[in-house]
Amino acid sequence: MKVFQGIEELQRAVGTHLGHSGWHTIGQRQIDTFADATGDHQWIHVDADKAARSPFGSTIAHGYLTLSLVPMLVGEVYRVEGVRMGVNYGANKLRFPSPVPVDSKVRAGVELLSLAPGGGGHQATVKVTIEREGGDKPVCVVETLTVLVP
Template sequence: MKVFHGIDELERAVGTHLGYSKWHTVTQQQIDLFADATGDHQWIHVDPARAADGPFGTTIAHGYLTLSLVPMLLWQIYTVEGVQAAVNYGADKLRFPAPVPVGSRVRAGAELLSVAEGPGGWKLVVRVTIERDSGGKPACVVETVSVVTQ
């Protein structure tokens, strides 16, 4: 994990790749729990028997489930010491180029795009790419926007 010792050090890292998270296996239980939490019980996610005859040959994770893994995976990549709080501000350019079949392993890579001082703190923009261990197109690409306060 990359540890930044304050905003000054973080600013010097703009434009660099921060590293990768550990691999995380997406399970059917995780998919089912996400379906329960969001009310999205589409068969392609929660019905293994029907999904076996579907376009992917198995159930797939919800795109928003894949997105929801971002905070957990980013905490494995970097941290900034000396900040009081870090809050999600939003996201830009969200895409789901490829599905995540159940049982897939995914990890995140992160690139620091910008750090800018503004009202309420420092705004950080990080491009997160969630890739599958099977290769090919990424499962999710998003520019996360957070605000940190010192």
């Protein structure tokens, strides 16, 4: 965990890789709960028997489930002291290059791309690359936008 003591210290980290989160397993219970929360019960996510006969060989996590892990995973990598809050502003360049089979372990790599005044604070653009243990391609790549409010 990197702890930055204010915006000025964070500014000096622009262009650097801040680290990796721990590994987290995405199990069927989490996939099913996400399906219930979103109403997305597509068989490839929730029907283990049918999914076993698919090209993936098992159920796979929803792409948006993987994306929803970003705040938790990034929260394990860094935080900024001396700000009142961080507010999600949006995302750029979202891709899901590879599936996440059930019971996969994933982690996030975090790179601070930019930090600039804006939105009532400073807007951080952070590239998050989520990888699957044993995978050859990332499972999610996204640039997140967060406004850090002093």
